Amino acid sequence: MSLAEDARRDLRLAGLTKRYPNGFVAVKSLDLVIPQGSFFALLGPSGCGKTTTLRMVAGLEGPTAGTIHIGDTDITHEKPFKRPVNTVFQNYALFPHLTIAENVEFGPKRRGVKDTASQVKEILELTELTEQAAKKPAQLSGGQQQRVALARALINRPEVLLLDEPLGALDLKLRRAMQIELKRIQEEVGLTFVHVTHDQEEAMTMADTVAVMNEGRIEQLGTPYxxxxxxxxxxxxxxLGRSNLVKGTVVGREGTGADAVVKVDMHGTVVTIKASRVHTESSEGWIGIRPEKVLIQPAGTPLDAPGNFFSGAVVSEASYMGVSTEYHLRMPWGQELICFEQNTGRRGGLVAVGTQVDVSWRPEFAFLLDSSQDAGAGIEEE
Incomplete structure (x- = not known):
């Protein structure tokens, strides 16, 4: 089944801005194209502007400047009920006195649609609620109620479905199950889903494309990978995850095209970074490496797939987490790096705190960022 129209109807935001009377600018001249039929996520911390953006698309907030189009249709100043858009909120707002089927058919009946039975049946099958049709919302689990809210939105056949933290009220296990369900439903109906969340795992699990927002702007747009x-x-x-960031100085460049690399001095050791992973023109930068790409071995023993190599580190902390172990490594220059090591059983136990270790990572996994940026930016407080 496909509820999407045949014609190309991308959601386009151009120069979208929201400034409040107190002078606070929540969204700053946002330009964004969300392809029709895609699962798109706006990801960022509280206050970054993602929910305000969603509310402007829904018509619940008026933009200070900019335009909103679906295809060639300008909906910037349309009333919410006139837009081909529906929203599913964290608070499902189901009618407690109506059955599930009656909740789902409420929208079409309100619009004067006469024969809703076949539509309701189809949507209940899609959202796997057929057996719950005669029940009341209070008789359903949180995940089932979430699917009812989704079904109630889908039956209106919107071109764009907006999801505002829809899984936030669910516990962790159910939330992960619903991530898979939402993606399945989106792929089956072929609608444009725009999902607002602060949960990195949620965005990466479901979305084709993620826009990471910060302070009213998009920091980066791309696939989760x-x-x-x-x-x-x-x-x-x-x-988006955790990173080790170490100050370094660019000392040279080699090669051309896909083979081009940048050489960076990192506290006396020259490391190699692919040019395509260098995001600064400065002579200094933050060398980045994800903790799971860091390899360690007790000093003097062979490393698997060695790359950039450092000796003289000491394990300062080891936290066993079942599937993996998190090591904190005190480097010779005084900084602590983090290493995530999968517990495959090959090591035969943990590396004890106080052990001197050699550290390595493959050059193709590193990246280089602008040194003027705050190394602590994006770290959420517990």
């Missing part, structure tokens, strides 16, 4: 493996700013490097 590209954002994680090749962040362009310290904010993205820290907000």
């Amino acid at each position: 590209d954002l994680y493996t090749n962040p362009h700013t310290t904010f993205v490097a820290n907000f």
Whole structure:
């Protein structure tokens, strides 16, 4: 089944700005194209402007400047009920006195649609709620209620479905199950889903494309894989997972095209970084490496797949987490780096605190960011 129209109807935001009377600018001249039929996520911390952007698309907030189009249709100043857009909120707002089927058919009946039975049946099957049709919302689990809210939105056949932290009220296990469900439903109906979340795992699990927002602007836009493996700013490097960031000085460049590399002096050791993963023109930068790409071995023993190599580190902390162990490594220059090591059983136990270790990582996994950026940007406080 496909509820999407045949014609190309991308959601386009141009120069979208929201300034409040107190002078606070929540969204700053946002330019964004969300392809029709894609699952798109706006990801960022509280206050970054993602929910305000969603509310402007829904018509619940008026923009200070800029335009909103779906295809060639300008909906910037349309009333919410006249837009081909529906929103699913964290608070599902189901009618407690109506059955699930009656909740789902409420929208079409309100618009005067006569024969809703077949539509309701189709949507309940899609959202796997057929057996719950005669029940009341209070009789359903949180995940089932979330699917009812989704079904109620889908039956209106919007071109764009907006999801505002829809899984926030669910516990962790159910939230992960619903991430898979939402992606399945989106692929089946072929609608444009725009999902607002502060949860990195949620965005990466479901979305085809993620826009990481910070202070009203988009820091970086791309696939989950590209954002994680090749962040362009310290904010993205820290907000999307964790990163080790070490100061370094560029000492040379070699090669051309895909083979081009940049040589960076890192506290006396020259490391190599692919030019495509260098995001600064400065002579200094933050060398970044994800903790799971860091390899360690007790000093003097062979390393698997060695690359950039450092000796003289000491394990300062070891936290066993079942599937992996998190090591904190005190480097010779005084900085602590983090290493995530999968517990495959090959090591035969943990590396004890106080052990001197050699440290390595493959050059193709490193990235270089602008030294003027805050190395702590994007780190969320516990």
